[in-house]
Amino acid sequence: MPKTENEKGFVDVANGRYKPKGVFHIPEANQPIFNKDTGKLAGITNPRDMTYMHSYGGEAPFFEGLGKGKLMATRCDNEKCDTKGSIYQPFRIYCPDCLRKNTVIDMTDLAKTTAKIHSYIITHRSGAFNSLPKPIKFINIEFEGVVTILMSVLAVGEPEFDKKVLPIFNTKSPTYTITDLRFVVEGTSESELPEGFTF
Amino acid sequence: MIKFSDKQLKIPKLMRPVYLATVGMSKFDRAFPETRTEELCIQAFTAAADFVNMTPSELKQYIHTCYYGHFADHFGDQLLGESVIHDRLGLDPLGNIGVKTGGATGGSTMWEAVKAVASGYSDCTLALGWERMDEVPTDEGNHLISAAADKDWETPLGHIYTGYYAVMAQRYWKIFGKEEDSFRDTMAEIAVKNRGYARMNPHAQAPMKITIEDVKNSPIVAYPLRALDCCLMSVGSACGIVCDEKTAYEITDNPLRIYIAAGSHTLRVADRRNMTIPLLPNETPDTYKDLAKRFPGSDRYPGFTGFLAARMAAYYAYRMAGIKDPIEDLDVIELHDAFTISDIQSYEDVGLRPYGEGRDYIESGDAYLTNPQTKKPGKLPSNLSGGLIGCMHAVGATGLMQIAEIGYHIWNRWDEIHEPQEKWDVFGRKKPDDWTSLQVKGAKRGLAISHAGVGSHVTAAILMHPNNLLKED
Numbered sequence: 001m002p003k004t005e006n007e008k009g010f011v012d013v014a015n016g017r018y019k020p021k022g023v024f025h026i027p028e029a030n031q032p033i034f035n036k037d038t039g040k041l042a043g044i045t046n047p048r049d050m051t052y053m054h055s056y057g058g059e060a061p062f063f064e065g066l067g068k069g070k071l072m073a074t075r076c077d078n079e080k081c082d083t084k085g086s087i088y089q090p091f092r093i094y095c096p097d098c099l100r101k102n103t104v105i106d107m108t109d110l111a112k113t114t115a116k117i118h119s120y121i122i123t124h125r126s127g128a129f130n131s132l133p134k135p136i137k138f139i140n141i142e143f144e145g146v147v148t149i150l151m152s153v154l155a156v157g158e159p160e161f162d163k164k165v166l167p168i169f170n171t172k173s174p175t176y177t178i179t180d181l182r183f184v185v186e187g188t189s190e191s192e193l194p195e196g197f198t199f
Numbered sequence: 200m201i202k203f204s205d206k207q208l209k210i211p212k213l214m215r216p217v218y219l220a221t222v223g224m225s226k227f228d229r230a231f232p233e234t235r236t237e238e239l240c241i242q243a244f245t246a247a248a249d250f251v252n253m254t255p256s257e258l259k260q261y262i263h264t265c266y267y268g269h270f271a272d273h274f275g276d277q278l279l280g281e282s283v284i285h286d287r288l289g290l291d292p293l294g295n296i297g298v299k300t301g302g303a304t305g306g307s308t309m310w311e312a313v314k315a316v317a318s319g320y321s322d323c324t325l326a327l328g329w330e331r332m333d334e335v336p337t338d339e340g341n342h343l344i345s346a347a348a349d350k351d352w353e354t355p356l357g358h359i360y361t362g363y364y365a366v367m368a369q370r371y372w373k374i375f376g377k378e379e380d381s382f383r384d385t386m387a388e389i390a391v392k393n394r395g396y397a398r399m400n401p402h403a404q405a406p407m408k409i410t411i412e413d414v415k416n417s418p419i420v421a422y423p424l425r426a427l428d429c430c431l432m433s434v435g436s437a438c439g440i441v442c443d444e445k446t447a448y449e450i451t452d453n454p455l456r457i458y459i460a461a462g463s464h465t466l467r468v469a470d471r472r473n474m475t476i477p478l479l480p481n482e483t484p485d486t487y488k489d490l491a492k493r494f495p496g497s498d499r500y501p502g503f504t505g506f507l508a509a510r511m512a513a514y515y516a517y518r519m520a521g522i523k524d525p526i527e528d529l530d531v532i533e534l535h536d537a538f539t540i541s542d543i544q545s546y547e548d549v550g551l552r553p554y555g556e557g558r559d560y561i562e563s564g565d566a567y568l569t570n571p572q573t574k575k576p577g578k579l580p581s582n583l584s585g586g587l588i589g590c591m592h593a594v595g596a597t598g599l600m601q602i603a604e605i606g607y608h609i610w611n612r613w614d615e616i617h618e619p620q621e622k623w624d625v626f627g628r629k630k631p632d633d634w635t636s637l638q639v640k641g642a643k644r645g646l647a648i649s650h651a652g653v654g655s656h657v658t659a660a661i662l663m664h665p666n667n668l669l670k671e672d
Binding site: 010033035043048054060082083086088090092096097118119120121123124125127128129136138140146148150151152153161177179 | 341348351352353357358359365368369471472473
């Protein structure tokens, strides 16, 4: 059963502290586990219903950008770094070589013009808490000038190696998770996008 | 392109020889609804004591520090599970520590135990691992495993770890496998081989007498991987005891030398940057000069097709132990066959074949105890335990099970562990009528590869009979 608004937990940050409000765990009694053949006690269930509060820290601009239709990345601009100029997507707060803070850049246009599929997989399986429609089409995307290969999902179209794809963003009701970013094959129309998503 | 410094590529050195004195394993199964974890750990430890004709109390007298491999605390809802097991084994107040490196946890646990002896801190250490993956429903288990990926960038994408690895499989399948039916058959052959070997192992969870067609007709998990291409989810425990020379010979008159090294690579496959291939002793730069021509799309190393962590573990370990050519210098091997295709990838990473040609290790018959084509002994039999596909993948115990199995071969005591009818009876398993010894005759040296998920951590453990070392200390 989905939780009602009164059963959910919400959090703000104020004065450098988390300020939770609402319900963060719902107690549920444990139940005995019996062996049906012997009638003897084998164990006990331990139900858990908890909500974590998780900081995005320096990656927050990436996850906030998705809801605004922006794909933010980072670039090392340290003159003294051997790998200066490397663009990272996934977004890395620090350069993995010099450990200086990277510069946040907007690579939305670069993604719209150069994204192509490096690898992919289609799976009909998922784990608990999955929110994506199945089958899930995992894709890894290469971008021109980017040294890494982002993982995402293909929302419209069939994946193939080197196929051009375009990013789409959950701008109408963002969840502020990586699922706000998906990709579609070139030529997809606005009307084919999943609910809430825009180019 | 990223580079490594000479200091980073220094060959690791053990400050004194380290010996494997004994090993033990529990029964492995998908679930033990009426057995606590400590019972399985005590089963493994008691087996190790039995193996050197000691009582557990006698064996414990030698142990100075303890290293516990247990990956997934959240499966058992128990932090400091190491402390629970340490107490139940009656090893307080000795120092102990938990080790967690995903699927490589068992190997990493041994890595720590060996270093403690090599440094002189301890003369005898216990490396013991276990995993408990049966106490949540399967879909929640899938979620908990997916939490070993990046929780912000990967886990929300389906909460299914297999998917994060399968993009690597797909790339390997297309570039090196060329989507050929024959390559698909070779993948299936690994599943047939390993499940078949598991039939001779009373500890094994999933022995099966199957055909290539059975594998190819099993349900799709993530194309091209099917259910019978995939490893097991298991519960169980395994252990090993390592010592300096003097202590080892007090415990047994036949200890084995052990060398072990580790490598790592990015948790997210997405973060992998290009580099040149670190070469193993049996390779030269010419080995790969035309790789991209022969396999278009393979110009990016390690890309999605190689496990750099496995390559680095072998890079260090082979040079530590004096191995020039693993096929020639080793007699038996246990590889981390999480999936049939990742098994093939590993053949290349650890130099059984050059990159791009891993399939030939199976197709040549080298990987079998008896080469099916020549009917002669295979050059380097792999996963005679049944591997992760046929025997078990109780994560924290897996690497230790592999080391134990290699040890049994070199000790020439494989039959003693796998044949007795009493063990089959105690484990509640039927010994096959066609039970056959898988003892590798005359085995002197072996290798066990312990590997985490998409290759974030890998260890390479090499065992040798002390009379057959390849390098002076």
